[in-house]
Amino acid sequence: MSKTKIPEKTKLRLWVKAGGRCEYKGCNEPLWQDALTLSKMNAAYIAHIVADSPNGPRGDEQLSEQLASDINNLMLMCDEHHRLIDKEDVEGHPVERLREMKNSHEIRIEMVTSIGEDMQSHVLFYGANVGEHSSPLNWNDTTCAMLPNKYPAEKPAIGLSLGNSSFRDDQDLYWKIESEHLKNQFNDKVKRRLELNDIHHLSVFALAPQPLLIFLGTLISDIYSTDVYQLHREPRTWKWQNEPDDFEYIVHEPTTVYKKVALNLSLSGNIDNSRITNVLGTDTSIWTITVPSPYVDFLKGENQLREFRVVLRKLFNKIKLVHGQENQLHIFPATPVAAAIELGRVWMPKADLPILIYDENKKVGGFHYAFSVGENSLQQFSAT
Incomplete structure (x- = not known):
């Protein structure tokens, strides 16, 4: 005492x-x-x-x-x-x-x-069912990753998720319902406030199938100041980790130019080109972005994510130049969450080719078409 x-x-x-x-x-x-x-x-x-x-x-x-x-x-x-x-x-x-x-x-x-008022950021949560798993996002687990560069402007986070959904990503209706809900929620809760200058910066935390993450990125776009975070598995944290000094992305170009064109994103896993031609046919030009050793936890730092944006921006321009601006681009992603969102943010609706996004699901036998994005509208498309 x-x-x-x-x-x-x-x-x-x-x-x-x-x-x-x-x-x-x-x-x-x-x-x-x-x-x-x-x-x-x-x-x-x-x-x-x-x-x-x-x-x-x-x-x-x-x-x-x-x-x-x-x-x-x-x-x-x-x-x-x-x-x-x-x-x-x-x-x-x-x-x-x-x-x-x-x-x-x-x-x-x-x-x-000591964080100043100019370092405020509105926290954005988006979760959707991945296979049999739901995607809860926890305030304490996520927002600590923002410090010391940013801090939450308000609590709770802006949530865009479809609560208690019974639909799973092996069902065709899942994509229509989730994408329409996401678009409506974003317009109601985020876009209006951005346009009113009520939100100056977004910090995005998301866990969802990759087509929906890409679509979320297209809604946010690169017009608005945004930080996108990645959930790391080892250690399990949203904080950015130390990244390798000699890291680089590898781009493979097709040897033959066909009218039909696809983008193979082999980042968190390897996608053999045969899995793409099984869907689109052998008369498909396949461009690939990959890394020396693709695996689920390769994305460690912000510089890696920033470089991905640069590589992707250049590749979108080159694909349009080679295949024509009246074409469309089929995207087959195996990417980390943050890279999928940034793909959508990099894509420019008025300048880039419309994108048709595919999702891999073992229950439906591999890659299958999810939905398309182009000309500011969500379109349905049959790949067969």
């Missing part, structure tokens, strides 16, 4: 530096309200790293008295973790470990609270 009366100014400074939250690593519990009832109250305890008594937890004959009221020796904590470090597991919480917790927490609070 502390025997030191800590000055009120020091307590106030500690509250500010801690952001009013428990400084124990991984807790971050708000201490201005009851966790169950949400009643406003002071639920904080002030813990000493070096006890204010030589006989206390982590006490020291000289330092205990010197640091008794020193803010650098004090931590704001909830009742559970205050008891843990001072009574239940003193040996497991040496001075060095607690100082690291305090420093890490207070640096994070300082970083977050």
Whole structure:
């Protein structure tokens, strides 16, 4: 039990530096309200790293008295973790470990609270059923990836998902319902606010079949300032990871120019060209964007995503030049989420060929047509 009366100014400074939250690593519990009832109250305890008594937890004959009221020796904590470090597991919480917790927490609070108003971003969620799996998006898991460059302008996120849908992506009706719903939701919740200048920046988090992700990208376009995030599997996080220095995309051009043209996006997996000609026929020119070793978690950093946009923009122009501007482009994607959305954002409805998007599903025997996008309208098309 502390025997030191800590000055009120020091307590106030500690509250500010801690952001009013428990400084124990991984807790971050708000201490201005009851966790169950949400009643406003002071639920904080002030813990000493070096006890204010030589006989206390982590006490020291000289330092205990010197640091008794020193803010650098004090931590704001909830009742559970205050008891843990001072009574239940003193040996497991040496001075060095607690100082690291305090420093890490207070640096994070300082970083977050120093973000200017011009770094606001509206969070956009879009999830749709992928096979038998739904795609829930969690606020805490996603928005932490925005920091320190951006922070949420409002809570909750703008949601575009079709809730409790019973349709699955092996059903033809699924694509019509999901795409129409997505378009309507985007127009109602996002486009209008963008046009009114109520939204200045978007942070996009999405989990859905790739044709719908591409379509979402076409709705957002590259007119509006947008950051698109990728869910990484190892480690499982939305935060961008370190990327390889020598990374590059590889473009394969067709050897024969046919009227019919397709784009093979072998990024998160390999798509053999035979799987495309099985759908479109052998009289198809196939252009390919790939990487040295395609796999589901290859996209690690923002620079890789930025370079993908550059490569794709150049390729769209070249395909139109080679195959004619009255043509249409069949797209077969095996791409990460963020790349699929950016494909849609890069595509320009007035300048690029209309795109026909395909989805791979084992239940229907491989790739099948989902829908088309072109001339500002969603069109139905039969590939056979």
